[in-house]
Amino acid sequence: MHTIRLRDPWDYSPAEAGGTWSRKFKWPAGPVGGAVVTLVLDPATDTATVTINGQAVAESRPGRYDISRTLADRNEARVASEAFSPAVRPFEARLEIEE
Secondary structure, three states: OEEEEOOOOOEEEEOOOOEEEEEEEEOOOOOOOOOEEEEEEEOOOOOOEEEEOOEEOOEEEOOEEEOHHHOOOEEEEEEEEOOOOOOOOOOEEEEEEEO
């Protein structure tokens, strides 16, 4: 397994209730092929809605999202929740790639 951390910069956009943290990232690895790429939020955020490039992604386990089918050369991850505030991003994010 290979891990890529999605550190700062993350941007925050407020909403009527809560808000959205978003981050753009490139996918330099080319086509995913048979690999499984998982976005991991730590700690798990059970109230979040996660999208990659505008497409909602399904949770396989709390805080783990299979994004293999949604990756492009340039990507945007968005994590929205009514519980979020601009003060502190409440999670760390990473990509786990399994061949």
